[in-house]
Amino acid sequence: MSADHPGRPPAPPPPPPPPRVAHASGPKKKLYQALAEGKAPVEGDHKEALLLLKQRDGDYRKDLQWVLFNRYVPSMIQDGPQCGLVALWMGAQLLWPPRDVPLEAVVQRARASGYTAQGEMFSARDMALLAEELYGCEAELLKGGMDGDNARLMLKHLAHGQPALVPYDEDFNHEPCQRCGHRAHWAVASGVLVGVSFGTLDNKKVWSDPTLPWVLLARHGDADLLSWSLDSMQEVYVLAKQGKSLRYQLWHLETVAQSNAQLRELDPHRANDGTHYVLPPGGVEEGLAGKVVLLHTRAKT
Numbered sequence: 508m509s510a511d512h513p514g515r516p517p518a519p520p521p522p523p524p525p526p527r528v529a530h531a532s533g534p535k536k537k538l539y540q541a542l543a544e545g546k547a548p549v550e551g552d553h554k555e556a557l558l559l560l561k562q563r564d565g566d567y568r569k570d571l572q573w574v575l576f577n578r579y580v581p582s583m584i585q586d587g588p589q590c591g592l593v594a595l596w597m598g599a600q601l602l603w604p605p606r607d608v609p610l611e612a613v614v615q616r617a618r619a620s621g622y623t624a625q626g627e628m629f630s631a632r633d634m635a636l637l638a639e640e641l642y643g644c645e646a647e648l649l650k651g652g653m654d655g656d657n658a659r660l661m662l663k664h665l666a667h668g669q670p671a672l673v674p675y676d677e678d679f680n681h682e683p684c685q686r687c688g689h690r691a692h693w694a695v696a697s698g699v700l701v702g703v704s705f706g707t708l709d710n711k712k713v714w715s716d717p718t719l720p721w722v723l724l725a726r727h728g729d730a731d732l733l734s735w736s737l738d739s740m741q742e743v744y745v746l747a748k749q750g751k752s753l754r755y756q757l758w759h760l761e762t763v764a765q766s767n768a769q770l771r772e773l774d775p776h777r778a779n780d781g782t783h784y785v786l787p788p789g790g791v792e793e794g795l796a797g798k799v800v801l802l803h804t805r806a807k808t
Contacts, residue, residue, distance in 0.1 A: 537751075540584055548582040548753040552727075555755045556698065556746055557719050567721075568742065572705050574713060574723045576666040576730065577698025577746050583610065585750030591628030591672070591693035592617060593750035598670030598695040599642045603804045606642050616641055623785050628693065629773075630787040631798035634672060638802055645803040652797040653764035655737070662699050662743065662760075663735040664801050668727030671696040672800040673747065675766040681752055683766035688791045689774035698746035700757065703739060708732050770795040 536544075549555040556577055560567070567573060578601050585593040592613050599606070617623040620640065622633040635646035649657045653673075661671050677692035678684035700722075712732055713723040725732055733739070743760040771792045777784070787794040 540586070546753055549755075550579060552577045552579045552698075553716070553724050556700070556757065557716055557722065559755065559757050560700075560722055561719055564719075568702060569721060570705075571702035571741050572708065572723060573700060573702050573721060574708065574725050574732065575698065575700050575746075576668075576725050576727055578668045578670075578727050580670065580695060580697045580748055582748060582753040583750060584753070585626075587626055589614065589626035590750045591634055591674075592623070592626055594672050594693040594695040594748075595634065595638055595641075597748060597750075598672055598697070598802055599638070599644070601668065601670045601697065602642055602644050602802060608641055613637075613641060621785065624783045627784050629691070629785065629791055630794035631672075631674060631800055632787070632794070633785075634693075635800045638672075638800065642802075643805065645805050647801040647803060649799040649801065650797060652768050653760065653799060657799070658737060658743075658760065658764070659735045661696075661799055661801065662701070662740075663730055664803075665696055665699045665745070666725070666727060666730035666733070666735075668730075669804065670802050672802065673745075673763065673767060674770060674795040674798065675763055676770065677749070677751075681749055681756060683758055683763045685766055685769050688770035688772050688795065691770055691774075691791060691795060692749060694747040694749040696745045696747040700744040700746065701733060701740050702742035703733065704741065707739060767795075767799070768797050 553575060556575055580597045581600055583593050583597055596610050596613055614626055617637055620637065622628065622637055628634050631648055635648045638644055638646040651657060653661065665671060673694050673696055675683045675692060675694065676686045676688060676690045709732055712729045713725050715723055744757050745760055745763055746755055746757055748755055773791050
């Protein structure tokens with residue numbers, strides 16, 4: 508309390524900083540950029556996921572135990588075809604030790620390395636190489652789709668609090684769709700919601716939120732609560748963010764896996780618009796279809 512003004516309450520703390528937005532280079536902004544202005548993301552590992560689940564309470568089977576793992580990633584709104592680089596920037600915030608690499612530096616490094624021309628990333632392999640160059644992490648490239656062993660690896664990875672970069676076709680509401688790769692987009696997955704049969708997990712290591720008691724919350728260090736066998740998981744959802752919204756989205760694993768698997772070709776309008784894009788040998792299908800990049804924090808030496 509100030510000695511000059513006895514009895515006056517202390518000044519309130521300053522407001523939190525606004526979400527990071529890659530500003531549009533021209534005067535006309537995209538709709539998703541305009542919608543993000545003046546808004547703030549819902550922060551916290553579980554808070555926004557619980558809000559989503561509350562809105563869709565009736566969509567989830569009550570004969571299962573639902574376990575939610577997540578680590579919050581900050582939001583960033585992209586400017587132009589930067590979805591992959593923005594997803595990498597967001598996901599890298601979960602790595603340790605943290606490295607504050609501005610998005611502009613990420614874009615510059617991707618261009619200098621020949622991975623992109625306009626900010627696009629049509630190669631998951633190049634994405635993995637870029638992540639290792641910039642952040643000193645280990646980037647594991649999964650091939651062959653998001654089912655079977657790959658699904659088990661990715662889900663356990665997310666439950667351990669590490670991010671995954673997932674290419675998919677983006678619908679108008681930002682959710683996965685199937686457009687043959689014409690709307691190829693990148694998201695960062697940071698969490699997983701799993702429905703398992705009652706009696707298959709140790710309830711001593713989870714807790715329920717009073718506002719939604721049927722959802723059990725787990726710490727990302729307790730990933731071994733589950734076996735991560737697909738046979739033991741009745742329902743699986745992935746919690747993800749992408750560069751056209753400040754909000755998390757909850758996607759059924761099968762839906763995003765199907766979208767990821769069918770990325771085959773560049774949008775014909777984009778292919779014929781006279782703009783140069785960097786495509787790997789074999790095109791979009793070779794670069795993105797059935798591929799996911801897992802970012803691992805390297806062990807301290």
